[in-house]
């Protein structure tokens with residue numbers, strides 16, 4: 001496969017064979033297909049990040065068939081800056097490829113001061129989507145999400161705001177994130193009645209966090225909603241990187257907002273070590289096995305990875321080439337995770 005020589009100052013021409021290897025999966029019962037691996041811009045795209053590296057990651061992803069980039073209003077730091085960085089790269093490298101891309105953003109977490117910059121009101125969602133479009137220099141996003149459930153706002157109001165954004169032409173599809181199975185069923189019903197079906201649910205899902213298996217996946221299948229699993233590597237824990245200490249350039253060492261060295265306990269590492277041995281026997285790295293383990297379930301449309309380097313993305317994308325597990329392998333994994 002030809003990967004572009006990513007000299008950041010050279011003009012970008014996407015790899016001609018970018019659709020030759022990546023499997024695409026139908027998102028629920030919609031007409032939209034998503035790549036088995038999608039790329040999230042939560043970390044490594046803020047104003048604190050290296051712009052050339054960020055650009056190289058996106059180029060590498062698109063060259064490998066990743067057509068879906070996932071953002072949110074508050075990705076950074078500071079809030080909004082990942083969308084700004086993405087907007088700059090979009091303009092420089094991807095403007096001619098806009099129709100080959102599925103770009104998402106979200107609102108739901110704290111974004112600006114006061115009562116209208118958080119949670120799920122119509123006021124917040126519509127203003128936030130407008131801001132995201134400006135930061136990214138886009139006319140529309142492909143998917144707009146409500147980022148988390150809001151216990152205080154009626155679901156009808158929040159879903160009504162998503163429907164409104166589609167009718168305004170600012171979003172093509174809508175989704176929800178981190179909603180429980182029961183709330184997902186309610187949201188799906190409201191959206192269906194409004195005529196804007198829920199395209200996709202974005203839950204946290206990995207070998208180490210399996211809450212979606214307690215009802216959510218069943219609801220998604222019944223309602224024809226796709227699933228995009230975030231933090232599939234538990235922010236990097238489900239790889240071999242922490243087996244010999246905390247590398248200086250790792251998220252646990254250098255970020256500390258969402259992953260700290262304290263979370264990487266001997267008990268966790270013991271499981272990671274055993275999983276790593278099993279992955280080797282499958283001919284995969286542990287990161288690849290962790291991604292493949294999610295993709296073995298056809299209800300998972302796509303796995304949403306984050307990376308700090310283009311090389312990690314190359315490794316992760318290769319996971320999609322082997323997502324079949326024997327019963328024996330699955331039993332062994334289950335035993336390690338118990």
Ligand SMILES: NC(=O)c1ccc[n+]([C@@H]2O[C@H](COP(=O)([O-])OP(=O)(O)OC[C@H]3O[C@@H](n4cnc5c(N)ncnc54)[C@H](OP(=O)(O)O)[C@@H]3O)[C@@H](O)[C@H]2O)c1
Pocket residue numbers: 039040041042043070071147177178202230231232233234235236237239240241249250251252287304305306307308309312313315316
């Ligand atoms: N909806 C929500 O509420 C929500 C919440 C969180 C995230 N998300 C979405 O999900 C995306 C992914 O989340 P995440 O970044 O936590 O995902 P993740 O894939 O679990 O972790 C990504 C991190 O793992 C490390 N890594 C990746 N590939 C590796 C490899 N092959 N070998 C070793 N280490 C590797 C890198 O960290 P190092 O810096 O250590 O190299 C990378 O930044 C986000 O960007 C965002 O789009 C959504």
